[in-house]
Amino acid sequence: MPVKVSVKNIFKIFGMEPHRGLELLKNGRSKEDIFEETGQTVGVEDASFDVEEGQIFVVMGLSGSGKSTLVRMINGLIEPSAGQIIIDGDDVASCSPARLRDIRRNKVSMVFQHFALFPHKTVAENVAFGLKIKGMPAEERRRRAMEALAQVGLESRADSYPDELSGGMQQRVGLARGLAAEPEILLMDEPFSALDPLIRRDMQEELLELQRTLKKTIIFITHDLNEALILGNQIAIMRNGRFVQTGTAEEIVANPANDYVAAFTQDIDRSRVFTADSVAGPADAVQLSTDTA
Numbered sequence: 001m002p003v004k005v006s007v008k009n010i011f012k013i014f015g016m017e018p019h020r021g022l023e024l025l026k027n028g029r030s031k032e033d034i035f036e037e038t039g040q041t042v043g044v045e046d047a048s049f050d051v052e053e054g055q056i057f058v059v060m061g062l063s064g065s066g067k068s069t070l071v072r073m074i075n076g077l078i079e080p081s082a083g084q085i086i087i088d089g090d091d092v093a094s095c096s097p098a099r100l101r102d103i104r105r106n107k108v109s110m111v112f113q114h115f116a117l118f119p120h121k122t123v124a125e126n127v128a129f130g131l132k133i134k135g136m137p138a139e140e141r142r143r144r145a146m147e148a149l150a151q152v153g154l155e156s157r158a159d160s161y162p163d164e165l166s167g168g169m170q171q172r173v174g175l176a177r178g179l180a181a182e183p184e185i186l187l188m189d190e191p192f193s194a195l196d197p198l199i200r201r202d203m204q205e206e207l208l209e210l211q212r213t214l215k216k217t218i219i220f221i222t223h224d225l226n227e228a229l230i231l232g233n234q235i236a237i238m239r240n241g242r243f244v245q246t247g248t249a250e251e252i253v254a255n256p257a258n259d260y261v262a263a264f265t266q267d268i269d270r271s272r273v274f275t276a277d278s279v280a281g282p283a284d285a286v287q288l289s290t291d292t293a
């Protein structure tokens with residue numbers, strides 16, 4: 001499968017000239033030392049990964065580990081201090097402004113954590129909102145919005161207002177808004193974390209179901225290892241700005257790279273992570289690799 005997103009040695013050092021921060025890191029200073037000396041934060045340190053077309057790449061980490069910083073760099077909302085982000089063959093840092101605009105408008109959509117819906121707009125208007133800036137005619141916007149709402153099972157609620165919908169439905173509207181732009185790449189920043197556990201579970205299953213048909217390339221951020229293992233073809237575990245392990249669910253559970261990852265894997269819900277419906281697949285495959293590890 002072709003690589004859709006390639007992130008190479010990306011760094012983000014807040015509040016200081018990039019070369020100064022990189023020099024400090026190169027000279028062996030830890031992030032803690034840098035914070036102590038300069039009061040500035042290293043948000044992401046030397047992250048690299050590739051995401052193949054049609055795959056879900058999950059970045060999992062606790063609060064403050066650098067997940068949002070990473071995804072915001074991929075979306076161009078913040079500029080990396082160093083490193084490369086290549087989207088569909090284009091280096092985001094060096095392509096022309098027109099090309100960059102094209103990538104942002106047509107290739108990448110972001111689905112946010114707290115739905116970010118406008119209360120005074122209907123569901124269909126919310127879904128169509130992002131299409132307006134593309135200069136799309138109203139009729140086409142409505143058509144795309146209805147199609148995206150059908151994909152998430154909410155066609156019949158097109159004329160409702162957000163506060164008439166449950167939390168799960170509102171998140172589905174958020175997802176439909178991402179899909180309406182017909183992006184090749186979806187960036188999802190903790191999209192389900194505000195939902196209660198049962199609805200969250202439904203949404204995870206719906207996302208997997210949707211993915212089987214739409215086959216988008218997805219970068220999904222979460223602080224929940226179960227969610228990461230259920231959804232991710234590949235999972236990167238982030239700690240304190242760094243990737244501490246990257247692999248499939250099976251690899252991470254069978255061979256945690258260190259005690260930090262191992263501690264997380266103690267609490268996983270195997271019955272959900274390794275079912276036939278999860279990306280990780282049926283449990284016997286894992287059993288096999290655990291036995292042979």
Ligand code: ADP
Nearest residue numbers: 014041043061062063064065066067068069070
């Ligand atoms: P996560 O998404 O995993 O919770 P973030 O990417 O938001 O983590 O944050 C990573 C680190 O970078 C944290 O220490 C955070 O305080 C810091 N950080 C994030 N944004 C900024 C900013 N704009 N200025 C300074 N520090 C920031």
